Amino acid sequence: GAVVSQHPSWVICKSGTSVKIECRSLDFQATTMFWYRQFPKQSLMLMATSNEGSKATYEQGVEKDKFLINHASLTLSTLTVTSAHPEDSSFYICSARESSCCGREDNEQFFGPGTRLTVL
Amino acid sequence: GDSVTQMEGPVTLSEEAFLTINCTYTATGYPSLFWYVQYPGEGLQLLLKATKADDKGSNKGFEATYRKETTSFHLEKGSVQVSDSAVYFCALSVGETSGSRLTFGEGTQLTVNP
Numbered sequence: 203g204a205v206v207s208q209h210p211s212w213v214i215c216k217s218g219t220s221v222k223i224e225c226r227s228l229d230f231q232a233t234t235m236f237w238y239r240q241f242p243k244q245s246l247m248l249m250a251t252s253n254e255g256s257k258a259t260y261e262q263g264v265e266k267d268k269f270l271i272n273h274a275s276l277t278l279s280t281l282t283v284t285s286a287h288p289e290d291s292s293f294y295i296c297s298a299r300e301s302s303c304c305g306r307e308d309n310e311q312f313f314g315p316g317t318r319l320t321v322l
Numbered sequence: 323g324d325s326v327t328q329m330e331g332p333v334t335l336s337e338e339a340f341l342t343i344n345c346t347y348t349a350t351g352y353p354s355l356f357w358y359v360q361y362p363g364e365g366l367q368l369l370l371k372a373t374k375a376d377d378k379g380s381n382k383g384f385e386a387t388y389r390k391e392t393t394s395f396h397l398e399k400g401s402v403q404v405s406d407s408a409v410y411f412c413a414l415s416v417g418e419t420s421g422s423r424l425t426f427g428e429g430t431q432l433t434v435n436p
Contacts, residue, residue: 206365236423236424243428243429244428244429245326245411245426245427245428245429246366246411246424246426247426248423248424248425251423295365295366297365297366310368311424312365313358313365313366313367314365315363315364315365316365
């Protein structure tokens with residue numbers, strides 16, 4: 203159990219286009235999902251916290267109009283990189299936290315496998 | 323602000339060797355500490371955690387002790403296996419669980435050769 207998937211696993215796009223990345227909790231409901239960005243040989247940087255049914259909370263320095271986050275259901279959150287540019291190329295990782303504690307110790311975050319975005 | 327510093331990798335060891343990956347932190351509050359492991363092609367998995375000073379987290383032969391006096395949470399394993407090859411991340415949370423906001427270290431790539 204506690205599986206989080208991301209789609210696509212990798213994507214290549216042209217500069218100026220928009221790319222949508224999906225994050226799904228497959229066997230539990232997640233009121234909260236987190237989106238991270240990871241540069242090569244660097245740590246995961248939290249971009250935003252997404253709560254189902256409400257607006258995402260963005261970290262300082264993250265452009266909310268650039269990185270659109272939607273968390274429309276308890277099992278799905280999407281990150282859309284709008285008007286992508288080469289500097290947006292990175293590894294994007296999501297995680298999900300279960301809605302209730304039942305059956306899960308300490309409301310742990312469960313991570314997806316990540317999405318590699320390359321903008322040409 | 324909060325930060326986590328890990329020893330630089332990559333680390334390459336022979337099977338059955340002793341492993342230490344250093345991790346130190348700075349935090350304004352009294353954090354919980356975590357080690358995550360990322361196997362190739364998979365998401366991060368919680369390996370172990372400790373929520374207060376002198377706590378020892380352990381799992382799959384790995385151990386780490388929360389040292390408040392040295393602000394450290396070094397990961398150790400007495401005898402590594404090829405299957406331990408992965409990237410290891412040290413992290414902290416100001417809450418008691420990993421469900422709270424996490425701050426990660428840079429990650430350390432471990433390769434274990436037969």
